[in-house]
Every structure is written in structure tokens, then in C-alpha cells.
Amino acid sequence: MNNFLSSPWPWYISGPLIGLMVPLLLWLGNKPFGISSSLRHICAACLPSKAKFFDYAWKKQSWNIVLVLGIVVGGFLGGVVFKNPEDVDLSENLKQTMSQLGLSDLSGFHPQEIFNWQSLLTARGFLFVILGGFMVGFGTRYADGCTSGHAILGMSALNWVSLVATVCFFIGGLIMTHLLIPLILK
Amino acid sequence: MQNIKFFIVGIAFGFVAIKAEIGSWFRIQEMFHFQSFHMYGIICSAIAVGATSYWLMKKLNIKTSEGETPHIVPKVFTKGTVIGGLLFGMGWALTGACPGPMYAMIGGGLTVMVIGLFSAILGTYVYGNLKDKLPH
Numbered sequence: 236m237n238n239f240l241s242s243p244w245p246w247y248i249s250g251p252l253i254g255l256m257v258p259l260l261l262w263l264g265n266k267p268f269g270i271s272s273s274l275r276h277i278c279a280a281c282l283p284s285k286a287k288f289f290d291y292a293w294k295k296q297s298w299n300i301v302l303v304l305g306i307v308v309g310g311f312l313g314g315v316v317f318k319n320p321e322d323v324d325l326s327e328n329l330k331q332t333m334s335q336l337g338l339s340d341l342s343g344f345h346p347q348e349i350f351n352w353q354s355l356l357t358a359r360g361f362l363f364v365i366l367g368g369f370m371v372g373f374g375t376r377y378a379d380g381c382t383s384g385h386a387i388l389g390m391s392a393l394n395w396v397s398l399v400a401t402v403c404f405f406i407g408g409l410i411m412t413h414l415l416i417p418l419i420l421k
Numbered sequence: 422m423q424n425i426k427f428f429i430v431g432i433a434f435g436f437v438a439i440k441a442e443i444g445s446w447f448r449i450q451e452m453f454h455f456q457s458f459h460m461y462g463i464i465c466s467a468i469a470v471g472a473t474s475y476w477l478m479k480k481l482n483i484k485t486s487e488g489e490t491p492h493i494v495p496k497v498f499t500k501g502t503v504i505g506g507l508l509f510g511m512g513w514a515l516t517g518a519c520p521g522p523m524y525a526m527i528g529g530g531l532t533v534m535v536i537g538l539f540s541a542i543l544g545t546y547v548y549g550n551l552k553d554k555l556p557h
Contacts, residue, residue, distance in 0.1 A: 242440075246462030249441030253463065254470025256434055258478060261491040263426050268471075270521040274545040282542075288549035301424040305431020306521060307528035312432065313439030314529020325447050328456040333447070344445035345517055345531055352533050363515050368537035370512025371520060372544025377505025377555065379496050382519040385506075386464060391471030392493040399498065400506045405453075407510020412453035416514065 240317040243324070256383075257391050266298060269384030271375035273303040314344075336420045362419055378403070438525040446517025453514055499557040512544075 244252075260266040277300065278284070279293035322342050330341060338346045354360030375381040378400050380389060386404065389397020441463055442448045452460035477483070478491045485491055496502075513519050516537050518526055523541065526534045548555075 243442055244437070244440040246441070246459050247466060249437055249443075250463035250466030251470040252437045253434070253441065253443075254467035255474070256430070257471035258474035258491075259430060260427075261475070261478065261493070262483075262485050263430070264487060265485045265489045265491055266427070267493060270519075270524070271545075274520065274542050275549065277542050278546045278549060282546055284546070284550060286550045286552065288552050289546075298424050298427045302427045302431040302434075303521075303524045305428040305433075306435035306438070306524040307431075308428075309432040309435020309437075310439055310444075310525030310528025311435075311530075312528075313436040313525070314531075317436075318530075323442055323445055323447055326451060326457045329447065329451040329454060332450070332454055332456070341447060343531075344442065344447065344526065344529070346446060350446070350531060350533055355533065355536060364533060364537045365540045367512045367515030368523075368540030369544040369547075370508050371516060371518075371523070371537075372512075372541030372546075373548045374505045374507070374509025374512055374544070375520060375541075376545045376548040377501040378503075378509055379499075379501065379505070381509060381521075382464075382513075383521055385496065387467050387471055388493060389496055390468045391475050392495060393472065394493075394495045396496045396498045396502055400496075400502050403503050403506025404510040404513060407507035407512075408449075408453045408514040409510075410507075411511040411514035412450060415511070 241319055242321075243319055254387065254391070257388055264298065267384065268388045269299070269380060270303060270306070271372075271381040271384060272296070273299045274372050275376060276300050336417065338420070359419065374407075434521065435525040435528060438522045439529050444518045444522025444526040444529070449514060449517045501555070501557055504556070 256268045260268050276293045276296045279289040333341060338348060340347050349359050349363050355364060380400060385397040385400040438444055443463060448460055451457040523534055523538055
């Protein structure tokens with residue numbers, strides 16, 4: 236049991252479990268599986284603004300903030316309490332790509348050479364963590380959803396808009412991965 | 422108190438997100454380099470299960486626990502679907518985490534991602550204040 240909780244789960248177990256979030260949230264309260272909305276609710280609740288975009292009954296959406304607090308706790312259980320003692324089982328091709336990019340430390344989920352507190356003050360850390368985070372927050376609201384709200388929930392409802400959004404997520408990711416990240420890490 | 426069930430769902434999702442490794446920058450790179458089936462398998466099987474269960478709920482007329490008819494409000498197409506989608510995709514490749522896994526990674530020990538989350542909140546805040554000036 237302990238081994239099952241600490242080892243990574245293959246896609247055919249973890250994927251369907253993620254998909255079950257859709258009916259589970261619908262059944263519990265007719266709620267849409269969508270996580271980036273929480274960023275908007277946090278703004279509406281905590282930051283001063285005259286913008287109409289933040290003028291709504293966010294308290295009615297507090298379930299969404301409670302959900303993301305739960306995700307932090309679940310992340311702690313999965314990543315600290317039941318931490319996988321092994322490195323991520325990455326493909327040989329990816330390892331080769333990483334070495335071409337000059338990243339040698341493949342332990343953990345993120346390259347520690349970039350994602351640490353000290354590097355925040357360097358161009359790399361700024362671009363990957365701060366600019367990257369900004370684009371996630373700005374882009375998801377502009378597109379009205381992220382991987383959960385569009386790629387999983389919207390596609391589950393067979394909505395073509397979500398298919399367009401998901402394709403755009405991928406195009407953006409491909410541009411960044413193939414054109415820009417090699418430049419940044421040069 | 423009503424919300425406790427969503428806290429528990431969040432814990433479950435956060436745990437699965439770590440076990441699925443969908444918050445791993447390396448996994449996201451592997452996906453965008455087409456070097457592993459892992460992420461594609463997760464996304465496709467999640468959609469398959471989500472779509473089938475939503476279809477079944479409709480077909481079998483299953484009500485929510487509060488007696489409502491389950492409904493997913495369809496999102497509307499705007500220019501933002503494309504522009505925002507591209508921007509988010511680029512941010513996804515940079516941070517190696519979409520919003521859900523971002524929260525999970527903070528709990529999972531990648532403390533510097535708190536700054537990524539603050540930036541994401543700031544990005545949403547800037548979008549909300551500029552919304553009327555952006556093409557939609």
C-alpha cells in the first residue's frame with residue numbers, strides 16, 4: 236500500500252482519475268471543473284480594483300478557493316509525505332534534449348538549476364517563474380479557461396471552442412519549447 | 422461547512438496531480454518535444470472519462486446531489502480564445518505547470534512556485550483591468 240502511494244501512477248490510472256473530477260464536481264454541486272478561475276476569485280477577494288471583471292459575487296464561488304487550498308494539501312501529501320524516492324522516469328530522448336539545453340540535474344520535478352529562490356533574481360529565474368506565471372494568469376483569463384476548464388471540462392462537453400483553445404495552448408507551448416526556451420538557456 | 426467536500430476533492434486532485442507527474446517541468450517538456458506518450462495518455466483518457474460520464478449523466482437523467490440537472494455552461498469563442506490560449510501555452514511551457522499542478526507543486530515542496538502563483542494572480546489582475554482595451 237505504502238509503495239502504491241509513493242510510486243508514480245501510469246497514465247491509464249491517473250488520467251481516468253483526473254477525468255472523474257468532471258462528474259464528481261457536477262454531482263456534488265453542479266460545479267465546473269476549472270482551476271484558473273480561482274485566480275480571478277483571489278483578485279476579487281483580495282485586491283482593490285474598479286474593474287467590472289472583479290465586481291461579482293465572488294463569495295458564491297468560494298468553493299473554488301477551497302478546492303485549490305485542498306490541492307495544495309493534496310500536493311503536500313503526494314509530494315512530501317508520500318514522496319516518490321526515485322527520479323521521474325523520463326525518456327532517453329528527453330534526457331538527451333535536456334543535456335543539449337545544458338540542464339544536467341534531472342532529479343525532482345523541475346530543474347533545480349532554474350527553479351530556486353536564488354535564481355529569481357537572474358534573467359532565467361525571472362523568465363521561467365515570474366514571466367511564465369504571469370502568462371499563465373493573464374492567458375487563462377483571456378482564453379476563459381486552462382487545461383482543466385477547456386482541455387478537460389470543455390472537451391468533455393464536446394464544445395468546439397474548448398478544442399480551439401486546447402490547440403492554441405499546444406501551439407503556444409510548442410513555440411516556447413522549440414523556439415524560445417533554447418534561446419533563453421543559451 | 423458546505424465547502425468541506427470541495428476541500429476533500431481538492432486533496433484528491435492534488436494527490437493525483439503529483440502521482441501523475443503533470444506538474445513536472447520535465448514531463449511538460451517531454452510532451453512538447455513529443456518524446457513520451459505519458460501526458461497525451463493522461464489528457465486523452467481524462468477527456469474520455471469526463472465526456473463519457475457527462476454523457477451518461479444526461480442519458481440516464483442523473484441529478485446532482487442537490488437534485489439539479491447537471492450542466493456544463495459552454496464557453497464562448499472570442500479572439501481571446503486564440504490569443505489568450507497561445508499566451509497560456511507559452512506560460513505553461515515556461516513554468517512547467519498549469520494552474521492546478523501549480524498549486525499541487527507548492528504543497529509538494531517547490532516553494533519558489535509561490536512566486537509563480539503570485540505572478541499568475543498578478544497576470545489575472547492585469548487582464549481584468551485591461552479587459553475593455555483588449556480585442557475580444
